[in-house]
Amino acid sequence: MTGRAGAFAPLFFLVLLPGVAVAEGLDAGDTAWMLTSTALVLFMTLPGLALFYGGLVRSRNVLSVLMQCFTIACVATVVWVLFGYSLFATDGGGANALIGGLQKAFLAGVTADSVEGSIPETVFIMFQLTFAIITPALVVGGFAERMRFSAMVLFSVLWLILVYIPLAHWVWGGGWLAGLGFMDFAGGAVVHINAGVAALVAAMVMGNRKGFPQQPMPPHNLPTTVTGACMLWVGWFGFNAGSAIAADGAAGMAMLVTHIGAAAGSLAWMCQEWLKFGKPSVLGIVTGMVAGLGTITPASGFVGPGGALVIGLLAGFVCFWATQFIKRKLQIDDSLDVFPVHGVGGFLGILLTAIFASAGLGAFSGLGLAEDQTIFGQLGVQALGAGATIVWCGFLTFVILKIVGAMVGLRATPDEETEGLDITMHDESGYNL
Amino acid sequence: MTGRAGAFAPLFFLVLLPGVAVAEGLDAGDTAWMLTSTALVLFMTLPGLALFYGGLVRSRNVLSVLMQCFTIACVATVVWVLFGYSLFATDGGGANALIGGLQKAFLAGVTADSVEGSIPETVFIMFQLTFAIITPALVVGGFAERMRFSAMVLFSVLWLILVYIPLAHWVWGGGWLAGLGFMDFAGGAVVHINAGVAALVAAMVMGNRKGFPQQPMPPHNLPTTVTGACMLWVGWFGFNAGSAIAADGAAGMAMLVTHIGAAAGSLAWMCQEWLKFGKPSVLGIVTGMVAGLGTITPASGFVGPGGALVIGLLAGFVCFWATQFIKRKLQIDDSLDVFPVHGVGGFLGILLTAIFASAGLGAFSGLGLAEDQTIFGQLGVQALGAGATIVWCGFLTFVILKIVGAMVGLRATPDEETEGLDITMHDESGYNL
Amino acid sequence: MTGRAGAFAPLFFLVLLPGVAVAEGLDAGDTAWMLTSTALVLFMTLPGLALFYGGLVRSRNVLSVLMQCFTIACVATVVWVLFGYSLFATDGGGANALIGGLQKAFLAGVTADSVEGSIPETVFIMFQLTFAIITPALVVGGFAERMRFSAMVLFSVLWLILVYIPLAHWVWGGGWLAGLGFMDFAGGAVVHINAGVAALVAAMVMGNRKGFPQQPMPPHNLPTTVTGACMLWVGWFGFNAGSAIAADGAAGMAMLVTHIGAAAGSLAWMCQEWLKFGKPSVLGIVTGMVAGLGTITPASGFVGPGGALVIGLLAGFVCFWATQFIKRKLQIDDSLDVFPVHGVGGFLGILLTAIFASAGLGAFSGLGLAEDQTIFGQLGVQALGAGATIVWCGFLTFVILKIVGAMVGLRATPDEETEGLDITMHDESGYNL
């Protein structure tokens, strides 16, 4: 890494704010919160996201979704330890704008005493790893109910290495976007746009599920989905407030605006649904919550409560219509609506960050832009970063899918799809009630 | 707020104890624990309480219960940000005995640097908000399976503003009960008596569910209920130990007595059931747990392990009989027994606090009453506070229900009730297994 | 206790390491993390383990398993408060090699100000209690679906007192194994070998479930099992990283190696299953995760990332074959495979700790053995400790079962087993969908 302050975007901005000091040595309070945040973000994927997704598919595919999320967590861990963390966080020398180096491959030199900011480096490694886990796991929603398991494993590993890690390095690891002052506190581009675009590309490359859209495919277990959604909400405190990498006022404000974003997104989606369809639904309100959370994510270290309220409301509204558009109009079978919720939400959040970070909006002010930056200037940087994410992710996801398809075949046979992936891929069935 | 010490009851008492210092500046350790506690208390409602309740209703209403808890979390957040926190926590000037002011409406003046005690004010806002979420969510159990969704939303918002916030201000925000030295560490009156009484009034105003009590209404999914109960137990550590607003010995003792209260309440209910019905049940033991936890809540910052054991045992025993009495004898259909468990438990706990806080009970001693206070004197204050809570809550809940009923109608039609609220209110069904 | 450093094995080793200082007074950061860890470890049992096990049994026994885990948590709490903690943690005088004393029975002398290391003693009590809860709860898997409830309660109480508490004292409370330098950071012997051996003995004494092995007994709800497994993973961060009793580099490293162990164990089991049976399964991968976690547990404070990877991989591989051997070859109906996963895993981990703790293994080095110790010397100590655990636990578990059997009868009648324990022991049924 080129040095803490320059390398890690959130801190980069925080040090510009008066009164927020970054401790030099290890701080037990910060460490306590980051250990907790790490647990919370892992909890978002396992079981949070797994349940959220698992409840949405048909019962014959529930285990396949759980298995996919779980396996991704495992393989991402191994990749991270072997070289992923190093490529993400260390200085890549001449290529540093694009990717880190291999100095810390196999976590070389990392001891119990290594410190990163005010926390043990081991904790920093773990915290960042949980992001490398959830991002490919989010993509699962795009190709759910039809991808072969071996293809899924291969795809996820390659995607993590070729798409996620470089992007994370660009933004948080001292790469070119960090250098430009791109503001993405906890992963609007790195996590949400990225996962959303990958899911959309995967859905299009693989084709719709058999029967879509004529045949209805209602969620098999909504209480499970709601449970997962609630875990996501709670875990997101670790995701966003943990991205302050300290237990301080920045973390507190991030938690507050995250929570407001979730609530506002939920209510906006609920009202929109109530107006359009005559009834509000629990699937709607939790989807609005995810939209609100995904959208506030890049902004969560930069905006205030007023901005969070507006961001959340816009998220619920925009992602609602994006979902209708992709699924109903374009009839692209992004099975669990990853793109319209995470992709569109992340994009919206990246842009709105430039606005609501500004200190000059009265009750809607944020914590302030960089000293010499204007809203419009920042908007440009944000659009550039988001655009780069879309292009990099979109192109490489396509290429990876083609390669994996050629190697092991992407899609289950029609008979396997009819019988369900649980039996055909895993020799198990979810329920024997 | 009139100043920390006077305003926040738990701290008010703690500063009287030798050796417990309240830090002036921000402490990362305290902040870490309060960030965590906030996550834990939100987790109690979403998904904890939602699952606990959701499993207890019939499967055709499971989503309606989840939806109600979730929506309450969202609207309470917006109310809190707009003016709720301000009315709760700030100085109400001439009306301060009854209600706070509007200085911090829209969280005016709250920045990332604002500190409350030793933690960021943002974290304090969030922590208190989670209490404002769970209390109306607890009330849902009283009118479950029969209230219209729009009525539920309206009722919850009005109830939060008119009932919860004033009461919380009285006790924790520097209002008249705080001034009297009323001891309610984490919400025996503010949360549990309050929710219990509101649920009872709602049950009576709305009338019994169709078919009650002739037709049996067994829980549709007890594993879900047990899951929720376990989450409540774990989350309650944030609720009670978090109410110390610090990571210190007071928090540690609160966690210990909370845990003992839960275990003792569980065992008391289990034994009672074993004796009376010949078999212990898992629904029984988890209900005893909730009773034990609700009862130890007001006492949790004031009593020791011995006191906690007695409080827990009494809770399990008394709430068991209260449940039989309300449901079987009086045949009031407080659907999920909120009053006998939370209302009665909270009341019992408020009274027992006066006793077991005393330092003169040998192995059953607590951390001590205020210097010039006796057990009997304190008992008087406690009874007064509990009584005031009952009257304020009971009367206003009734009025709000009548108003909401006149505006949108409280109750689903008999046909809607038969078909279930999931389909009729939300166009969804819980399971497609 | 004979004094902190000598009494608590993990700290005993840590103080030998340069640069890790143990604070004298209370530290809010450490306290915050230990409060959190306590919540996490309770969460492992309730609902984690309860769901993991509950999903694996047939639906007619799901509540019985939840009830057993829950009841154990309650009775263990009472035992711990009454005298368990004292016997575990205090100085037993002349008998101290075997068992502690009764000085702190009924937690005498424990106040909100008592400090243990850098955290309140109340928190230390609670943290240790969560281990005393999960260990007997793990044993439930050995006799699931056939033990009478009253026998289960009696057995668990006696087992906790006679087996668990002495063993915990030997290793962590200043007993003879601590004196020998036995390395068991978070419970490879105390928790996992111990629970595994008890489960095996219980399975053999009680006999197989009716119909085993001819009649298949597939899990009734695998999504529930996966949910529980994920909660175990997350909670295990509290278990292992919490065993550092501080929020520092030791905790961070413990979290990292724990996570690596889980991932590696999962992947090893998955690959093994894929090779042998042609398909990987979600039950397989989560079982591998538990194996990896159980195996890394004793090592988690002593090894580095490289060692963790090897330990995890070996765990998945060895426990896979142990499961096949016990269940298929020997046809012992350890219902939920507690012995091959926890017992064998714990044993393996205890031995591997001696190896990978060594500082001289290059990329696979650990944090170092005691100054005058060699790998072989340490291996001897480890084998001795593991052997003693097996003998003590095996013999006493057998005796306790015989006594309980004589008192109340161990096993449900065949008719009760056919109808299921939920109805026959608890008058409830799990699902009314």
Added chain:
Amino acid sequence: MKLITAIIKPFRLDDVRNALAEVGVNGMTVTEVKGFGRQRGHTELYRGAEYVVDFLPKAKIEAAVADDLLDAAVEAIANAARTGKVGDGKIFVTQLEQALRIRTGETDEGAL
């Protein structure tokens, strides 16, 4: 002997069972079924995807009765199951050739 098969609204089940008991029919077998007929199903909506549930939950009752009980039994079911609204269901009667009580080996009317 006749086999009566009645398809009714699920929440009338207890009433029907009681009505049958009153006319002396003390055994029956019940199945959860989905019915399709004149009664309109409801709509479910998931993120804007409409899902029309045509098949409605019904309870199917099968009761074997002696010939002389047939009319009383049919009438009892019909009265107890009627709500007057569409979807109340049907009663079908078929001829039963043999009946056997497994436990005792009793046959025909003795088996019911």
Added chain:
Amino acid sequence: MKLITAIIKPFRLDDVRNALAEVGVNGMTVTEVKGFGRQRGHTELYRGAEYVVDFLPKAKIEAAVADDLLDAAVEAIANAARTGKVGDGKIFVTQLEQALRIRTGETDEGAL
């Protein structure tokens, strides 16, 4: 009147319902059943324990029809349910003695 009982593959249900509607059969009752026959079930594996599931999920359709509709209805079902692979199922026909619409009391063909 006849009672047609068809056991079919579950995912053909919608097609069969539509086919029946086309020939004028607008009421039917469906049950989830498990079938055992020539079609081989799948294997499930739990920690190495094999579990052969012989019973396969099927949908059972019961439709009462007037005699003159019988052949058309049977043919409609058969055509709509056929995939050509083992396990497509069976159609059984039994004689129906009486039928009654509970709501109106209409009997026999008027009840269908």
Added chain:
Amino acid sequence: MKLITAIIKPFRLDDVRNALAEVGVNGMTVTEVKGFGRQRGHTELYRGAEYVVDFLPKAKIEAAVADDLLDAAVEAIANAARTGKVGDGKIFVTQLEQALRIRTGETDEGAL
């Protein structure tokens, strides 16, 4: 052809299936049903609210057989299902007019 409908205790299902196979009946359809009869149900208790479950879980087996197999099949079922305790269940036999194998179009005995 005859249609045998047997209502049995669920845990005897595998035995009955094997017994039927031995006498040459290789196809059948099974439904989870709830039975009401002489056998007493159990009581469930939820926070003191008693809930008497009269309807007991049973398995219903339907097997179409050629006439000459009828007696052997009925006997096979009865023997395999008998536990001697109340609630063992019933066997009913009705006349089957037609049978059709959907896959091949084979009819009547050839369809079984």
